[in-house]
Amino acid sequence: MSTAPARRGRPGYDLESLLQVAVKLFNERGYDGTSMEDLSRKLGITKSAIYHHVPSKEELLRLAVDRALDGLFEVADETTALEGPAIDRLTHLVRGSVLVLADRLPFVTLLLRVRGNTKIERAALARRREFDHLVADLVKQAESEGDVRPDLDPAVAARLLFGTVNSLIEWYRPRRDSPAEDLADAVCKMAFEGLRA
Amino acid sequence: MSTAPARRGRPGYDLESLLQVAVKLFNERGYDGTSMEDLSRKLGITKSAIYHHVPSKEELLRLAVDRALDGLFEVADETTALEGPAIDRLTHLVRGSVLVLADRLPFVTLLLRVRGNTKIERAALARRREFDHLVADLVKQAESEGDVRPDLDPAVAARLLFGTVNSLIEWYRPRRDSPAEDLADAVCKMAFEGLRA
Incomplete structure (x- = not known):
């Protein structure tokens, strides 16, 4: 037996x-x-x-989007607790968000597709907006500290920055592509320094 | 009467x-x-x-995604016909794509959500891949001409570049936000020169 x-x-x-x-x-x-x-x-x-x-199905959705949001807000809380120039805190937030996204890819994918038809979805959208405000505030502060190009609207720059990060869900596959740390490096180089040599 | x-x-x-x-x-x-x-x-x-x-419903889908793809391929054809450094052609492609996206927003939104369940969707995905290859080739060529940072994988850079462009469908609203030309400027500044001052 x-x-x-x-x-x-x-x-x-x-x-x-x-x-x-x-x-x-x-x-x-x-x-x-x-x-x-x-x-x-x-x-x-x-x-x-x-x-x-x-x-319920709703409870599965809540557990899933919270898995994504909790990861992102851990990084946000770390970021808020940091000292130093806003541009460094913003870099920390971008890098950490890429790592959360790579680590919790299916959960973040679901979160980013939520449209707000139920109470749980609206709550998730509200937390996303809170996160987006943190990003926008950091970009604004970094610009006032002279570390962000003055010829970019900070609100547009914030949206483009996390547009780049979030677009990873469309193609990044952890087992096939480069490790998450390398991806985070690439996103930070591209977003902060640009593609041009 | x-x-x-x-x-x-x-x-x-x-x-x-x-x-x-x-x-x-x-x-x-x-x-x-x-x-x-x-x-x-x-x-x-x-x-x-x-x-x-x-x-049929399928024919409505075909007309819609072709409206988006035809716009993007007009820009691609212009780009291919240009002379000069690959980085300038790439900039033309990015700028033109933002303008098409802003002008045909609902159509591009639908295109980017196509998942490939029908013949028409698979055909649309094939055209998207063709477009993505053009982008990747231009980034590679620009890197070989010394105009793209050598510490970025060109394939990853190409994906991030159009990840940024495509993410516009998530938030850009032509009547509320800045004009498409300003948006195209912002995307090009951010993508090629970076956020940092």
Whole structure:
């Protein structure tokens, strides 16, 4: 007889692995376009087995977007606690955000596609706006300290900066592409120093 | 009696205005999530009135993504016909792409969300890849001419460059924000010279 413990209850899935499959499916088909029925088929378990772990589809969405937002706000909090010129804090924020994005790619992808149809989505959008304000404030402060080109509108520059960061979800694949640290270097070089030699 | 010509047939919509409403709806609900029934409700005309203008939903998608792609390839063709250093041609391509994006925003938005589930979507993705190859080739050539930082992987630089351009669809609103020409200036400054003063 095998010495492995008998598998009882719901084999193969805990909340974490269930969440990962759910996020992959939401990203492929859209959150609105994915039912708990679809998820149960994909997992090969019953809907009631899913409900054993999580009360609703909305709760899966909340866990997923919070995974992304919590990572981004950890970096934001580090940034706020730093001393020194705003341009250095901004660089820290960009670099850290790229690393969070690379580490939590499916979660950040889902977050960036949220459109705000439910309470959870609106809450996620509100946290995104809070993050964007921090970026815009840092760019403004760096410009007032003389470290950002004065011929760029700080609000537009802030949007372009995180437009570049967020665009990574469209193509970056951690196993195929360069390591996240190299990617973060490339984004910082390009964003702060520009492409031109 | 009014001297205005009697309105006959399908009032209010020609193919162009129908296409614009369809694209708006596709962007709001997703192409897959929008039925001809939804479109007919939105337009306030019957489905057969829609079919008078266009044979299928797929054909609306094709017209829409081609509107975006034709604009981008006009700029690409101009770029290819230019003489001079690759960095100048690349700048022309970036600037021109921003202007097309601003001018045809809903169409480019739809194009960038295409995921490739149908023949028309796969054809659109193939044209996007062709465009991306042109960008990557120009960056490589500019680097070999000494005009792009040698410490950036040209393939990564090309992706970041158009990641920045494409991210405009997430926030740029022509009526609210700065004119497209100013936006194109900002993108070129930021991408080629960087944020840092």
